[in-house]
Amino acid sequence: MRKIKVSTQTQDYDVIIDSGIKDVNVLLKKHKIKAKRFFVIDSKVYKYHKAVIDKIIKANPGAKKLIITAKEENKTYETLQKIHERLIKNGYGRDSALIAICGGIVGDIAGFAASTYMRGIQLVHLPTTLLASVDSAIGGKTGINFHNTKNLIGTFYQPELVIVDTKFFKTLPPEEINCGLGEVVKYAFLSNDSFNKYFIKNYRDAVKLKSDVITKIIYESVKIKAAVVRQDEKESGLRKILNLGHTFAHALEVQQNHKLKHGEAVVTGISCALYLSHQLNLITTAELEKHLEPIKLFTQKFDLEKPDENEIIKIMLRDKKNRDGKIKFVLLKGIGELLVDVSVEKKQIKKAIENGLSLFIN
Ligand code: GLY
Numbered sequence: 001m002r003k004i005k006v007s008t009q010t011q012d013y014d015v016i017i018d019s020g021i022k023d024v025n026v027l028l029k030k031h032k033i034k035a036k037r038f039f040v041i042d043s044k045v046y047k048y049h050k051a052v053i054d055k056i057i058k059a060n061p062g063a064k065k066l067i068i069t070a071k072e073e074n075k076t077y078e079t080l081q082k083i084h085e086r087l088i089k090n091g092y093g094r095d096s097a098l099i100a101i102c103g104g105i106v107g108d109i110a111g112f113a114a115s116t117y118m119r120g121i122q123l124v125h126l127p128t129t130l131l132a133s134v135d136s137a138i139g140g141k142t143g144i145n146f147h148n149t150k151n152l153i154g155t156f157y158q159p160e161l162v163i164v165d166t167k168f169f170k171t172l173p174p175e176e177i178n179c180g181l182g183e184v185v186k187y188a189f190l191s192n193d194s195f196n197k198y199f200i201k202n203y204r205d206a207v208k209l210k211s212d213v214i215t216k217i218i219y220e221s222v223k224i225k226a227a228v229v230r231q232d233e234k235e236s237g238l239r240k241i242l243n244l245g246h247t248f249a250h251a252l253e254v255q256q257n258h259k260l261k262h263g264e265a266v267v268t269g270i271s272c273a274l275y276l277s278h279q280l281n282l283i284t285t286a287e288l289e290k291h292l293e294p295i296k297l298f299t300q301k302f303d304l305e306k307p308d309e310n311e312i313i314k315i316m317l318r319d320k321k322n323r324d325g326k327i328k329f330v331l332l333k334g335i336g337e338l339l340v341d342v343s344v345e346k347k348q349i350k351k352a353i354e355n356g357l358s359l360f361i362n
Pocket of ligand 1: 139
């Protein structure tokens, strides 16, 4: 078992990483999670891990559960309302905890529900995907989509505890693991050369979920995210580096009608960001080639249709990270050396999209 402490201005909490936790309720008790618990569970996770999840819930007499299908289209006010209504109907008060057993989509909605119900009840994340374990379950971003824009409405609300049990990953399809590794690539650029090299060397074992590799990858990623969030919980500065590739990625996801998964979009987005960094002479051609190495591990694998770059730019203009009507980018100068809030001319953006996507379109 590995443990990382995340410390923010609003909350300190543990992230526990293990590959087969025997009794989740023991951990909940040890971390003083309120005894009146409401479970929000991803429908697919419930289908594949029903016995394990029922055992956890059964040990909480009177606990209720709500099963939600994980799709972007469900990240809405209606789903949020459903959670709140179930909480009210079943008499959950301030002395309650919401336990989210799910990936990032349901986790974001569940977090938003916990943060707004009675001005906030305890929240525990049990992320069931690699992507959620290294990103959305950590750091307190919650939200729903609105007006065809991802996570437009939401809160910063830190959980009380995060329990990552990699046994849930075993039923994930290979593309979902790959998707999680797509987000890990981001951390490989944010940290240091040694994690970058480790990632490239161990990518194949990570895809196969080799226990020590996957645990180390999660541990290193969470450690980097925790360090960033500790310094800038509400994304007023440093935390923006976690959005490397994301301006491109969010727009691509919308443009491709969410057929492209988030982690896949992030790898593609980082590819565009690297080309843009090169176009602006932040990195040399040799550096670009070197930085594209981890990205190239992913090519050939995505279901990406050649997009119209203008359409992507139009979607980018709605990004909540924009300021003064200008699209803002996170760009790379070197490993661990990022520039944030860079605005760029439209023709450069178009070129970066064209170059960045060329690696992924046959
Ligand atoms: N996913 C980026 C962040 O949590 O800030």
